[in-house]
Amino acid sequence: MVKMRTIRGFEIHDGRLSRTEQERWISALREVISKAPLYAPVTRWGKPMSVRMTSAGAFGWYTDRRGYRYEPRHPDGQPWPPIPQVALELWEALVPGGRHPECCLINHYREGARMGLHQDRDEADFSWPVVSVSLGAPALFRIGNVERGGPTESVWLNSGDVVVMGGEARLRHHGIDRIKPDASDLLPEGGRFNVTMRVVT
Numbered sequence: 762m763v764k765m766r767t768i769r770g771f772e773i774h775d776g777r778l779s780r781t782e783q784e785r786w787i788s789a790l791r792e793v794i795s796k797a798p799l800y801a802p803v804t805r806w807g808k809p810m811s812v813r814m815t816s817a818g819a820f821g822w823y824t825d826r827r828g829y830r831y832e833p834r835h836p837d838g839q840p841w842p843p844i845p846q847v848a849l850e851l852w853e854a855l856v857p858g859g860r861h862p863e864c865c866l867i868n869h870y871r872e873g874a875r876m877g878l879h880q881d882r883d884e885a886d887f888s889w890p891v892v893s894v895s896l897g898a899p900a901l902f903r904i905g906n907v908e909r910g911g912p913t914e915s916v917w918l919n920s921g922d923v924v925v926m927g928g929e930a931r932l933r934h935h936g937i938d939r940i941k942p943d944a945s946d947l948l949p950e951g952g953r954f955n956v957t958m959r960v961v962t
């Protein structure tokens with residue numbers, strides 16, 4: 762059921778994608794991953810992230826010892842594959858008439874993977890939202906503040922839920938505390954995909 766609620770300025774569209782749409786997303790993601798394999802990024806402090814990543818689009822979000830940034834190529838040297846049509850269609854429905862996303866970042870969470878509280882702030886223009894799609898295992902999403910610290914609120918994101926992080930909330934801290942690895946049958950291998958679409962330049 763599609764129901765929109767707003768938590769601290771984040772628009773949460775529960776059940777935005779039907780099962781059929783989720784399956785279309787997964788086959789599109791598998792195609793991207795076949796050309797641009799998931800890899801294990803390291804932070805600027807050399808710490809491996811528990812999430813595996815890849816991207817589609819003109820730019821991919823990237824981290825290594827040189828820090829967080831966007832790169833035009835996968836670490837294997839190839840350009841990132843094009844953003845899947847299904848992602849462009851969702852963006853157009855939620856950001857009608859706006860600029861088009863230049864990065865579609867794919868995160869894969871296996872059991873035990875998490876993502877610490879952070880801001881999405883490597884883009885040049887914060888007037889465009891980040892649109893985030895959850896597929897597979899439910900994830901506990903923590904929403905903080907624009908400034909560091911302070912109280913946070915958590916919500917479970919289920920398969921097919923879409924979060925729009927824009928406006929005053931564009932720079933709010935957020936993260937994933939944990940997933941429930943076996944609670945969805947969308948992915949036979951278990952785990953969770955998160956896809957974020959971003960205007961980068």
Ligand SMILES: O=C(O)CCC(=O)C(=O)O
Pocket residue numbers: 866868876881893895900902935936937955957
């Ligand atoms: O996995 C999620 O739902 C959030 C991912 C995220 O915040 C990011 O990729 O910047």
Ligand SMILES: [Fe+2]
Pocket residue numbers: 879880881935
């Ligand atoms: Fe983020």
